[in-house]
Amino acid sequence: MKSISSLFFKDIVVEWRNKEAVSSMFMFGVLTLVIFSYAFDPSGTDRSLLTPGILWISFTFAGIIGLNRSLAMEIDNECIQGLLLAPLSRGELYLGKVASNFAFMMIAELLMMPPFVVLNNLTFSFQIIEIIGVAVLGTLGFVSVGTILSMISAHTRMKEVILAVLQIPLTIPVILTSVAATGQILANETEGISYALMMLAGFSIVYLTASYLLFEYVVED
């Protein structure tokens, strides 16, 4: 546990000094929100049907940007060798990376919420807090798959493209469920939403376990 937290704080310190991950994810996410606001008629009556999808498309794209950067940072300066030599198991390395990726993505998503509310003419109400709750579960699922996939794609040529190609098919269940849950919250029909939340939590647990066990095959050198 101590090794995971020190790995986590290492990433936080690096991020605090250069602020690259959160700022790039935030900018990219906001730009996606803006493009969608222009692409779909803002005054249209069906707008409320689109908003959950717009939010999660922005989260997905921003998340892929962040995941790409999180390992590029380690690989560019051969820092990964140092991490592999450090006295911690491969699984702990994975969990530490999940923790920092989750934190950065969550911060970027929180920063993206006000522009989302404003651009889609929603109100700052308790609903937004509920959506953030869904985002916590959805992001954990997204990051639990994404961290191991970003490590896999780091070995390939054209890493950035390959990560997106691997990440999107595997996170379709997370995105579909999160969009459905967000839509339910926005429509004030939250009955039965617990199935969606349980499914998101189950996805995270299963993928955290599977990746924890499989990570040693991915980083062996």
Next chain:
Amino acid sequence: MGKRILGISSVVLMIVALYLIFVYAGVDAAQGEPFRIFYFHVPVLLLSYLSAILLGSACIMFLYNAEAKWDRAGAVAAELGLVFGGTGLISGMMWAKPIWGKYWVWWDVRLNLQLILVLTFAAYLMLRAYLPNQEKRATLSCVFGLLALVNVPFNWLAIYFVPTLQHPKPVVSPGGGGTDPDMAIAFTCSLIAWCLTYSYLFSTRLAVAQVEQEVEYLEQVVRAS
């Protein structure tokens, strides 16, 4: 020799199946001519599910004993899965246009699961294509294959959150159903023909994959010397 017999018999049986489908079997009362697509659509999709199972087991076997043959088998299963799954999707759309009035519907569970399956096969093959090192390629693609295998139940669950309507019932059900005997014969013949074609393609592609791997190895030796 065995492979040649397999190839010839699959061609012969495919011709017989075509005759049975288009001439022998009667027109479906409810759906008319478009129903004939099902004689191809169902076997092809069943074989794409088989590919997924083969890919999953090959990945498990490779991580268990790291023999290169399992890696090759997984790659071949994924290629055939992409081809058969893609064919199944296209034939499904050809059927859906006259019957449902649309090529694509978002409420149908099986259609969308099939799309995700095809995308996953494509992602697996993309990953392999971009990994230059042979050993790395084998291990990493197997890890991805396993992660994708874990994904299947979640896809089921996720798609059930979207309101769904009924997919046409499976043509061959365990109880036999009320299928017309002529249709059943045509369907069985088509299924066997496709299974033979699949095994012929699988064994041929597997042999080619082995040669490819040897060539790759020899290239490395030549370059090193």
